[in-house]
Amino acid sequence: MTADKNPGMKKFAGLLFLVALSFPFAELSGQIKVESQIDIGDNELSDGLYFLNSDFGHYEQKYWFAETGLQFGLHQPQNVFLNSWYLTSGAKVPAGKYIIIVGLEYDWTAFAPDLREVNWILFTGTSFNHWELTLGSNRRVYRLSNKAAREEANKEFKDSFIEEWNFMYSAGYRLKPRENKWNIMFTVTDFDRFLIQQESNPMINARFDYRINESLNLYSELWYKSSGLLNIKVDYFGTFIRIGAIWQL
């Protein structure tokens, strides 16, 4: 398949080109991190516990960073295995004693064998000793898979639609200063690494970090999701536990 014949491939090729542009000045001494995590949870859709595995690669140097992530459904109601992947790249802009991050992300999700969700994301964020703040916006596209779209091609149906832009936010507070060996952080946000809720559906999580040594960090997170908060008729939706490790190579 060539990029000329497939608009999705064309977009992907364009994205790779953008990411490639981010690296011409990369120093060989940049940091590489790999990360792996397991989610175990229960929600109104899962019919019992679900298990997800996510793996990430992160590269950064003084002014630039790039990250990619993959999520696999080990046990879940959706009949897919590769749930989601993303590619993100951005700049680290010095602002006095702080660093402001500005980035772009492409996020792809297969939520059913024939259905896809794609998000284009623009975000900015910064980190203080105790606070982590991120703001952004995403444009969400729901579409048929390329295979399903080809099968439906002779019918007069729309094979995709775009939602209006959505406001993304995350505000987290650490109990201890950032460099502490252990930490607990509480966050309110409408997004996770592979999932972006509508802005009117905030999620909360508590995270515990423990640094084993300079190159290995362990963490666990507890997430709670409710529905209908801004309908002013709140209801439980789900909770999950995340356990993960970050290795700095």
Add this chain to the structure above:
Amino acid sequence: MATIIKFGRAFSIIAVLFCVSCEDVDFTGFFYNNNPVNDRVKESLEWNKSSPEQSITIPGNDYTLLVAGDSHVGGTVNLNTFLTQANTTGASGIVIAGDLTTGHKEDYDVFKHEIDTKNSLPAFFVVGNHDLFFDGWNAYFDYFGSSTYSFKVNTANATDLFICLDTGSGTLGSEQLEWVTNLLENERKNVRYCIVITHVNFIREHRTSSTNLLVEEIRAILDLCYRHSIDLVITGHDHNRSEQFFNRTHFLTLDALEDDFDNASYLSLQVKESGLVTTFVGL
């Protein structure tokens, strides 16, 4: 710590002021739901067992249903206009897609009185978030019974399936999702058109502060719509009409019927052998 305590005090005072002063919104719903969706659905499914599935029989092949949303009674001017037009224009039934009332018992009384005295057509109701405020679920259930049910329209040559879902607290919940999945798997192949009516919007076609379902549920619903060729999904909640198409499914959001709403309208849904025709009728 002192800042947190001050913030907590200020928040409590504001919350109490809201709770005391606002007659239309029940701010306790930010924190607590004494009738969560899975409980409501269990009550509804029990109610369905003791009540035969409702149906409308049409002598010909084509028919019209009038569908409104967000009447928010107290006020009844627009509701009366809607009922008058429904009962004088040859419609076969009416549907109101949630937020029938403000949730207050006295407003339920007014709404029920208007329906009982000014409507002679088969009438179907969906529960909305406002209907659940102020313990409104008890009044809804007493007057209308189930909030999760289906009804059929039988024409000379075909049967159409209408599914009414409870999204009053922004989620379908596991019980309702299982029910609707089973219903579609068993019934969809036997009917001509399948139309879903609920209150909270599934997809967001324009910028709005209205709450949608969580993305995980929207994905599950899109999958159901795709696999079972749902023809039309009608929602209220946002008070601003919008339309979106995805594969075979037409997603349509209604204007509000509420009195004093600038663009109040209802939907005329003409069901024909050749397809579904939707027309907004302004008030």
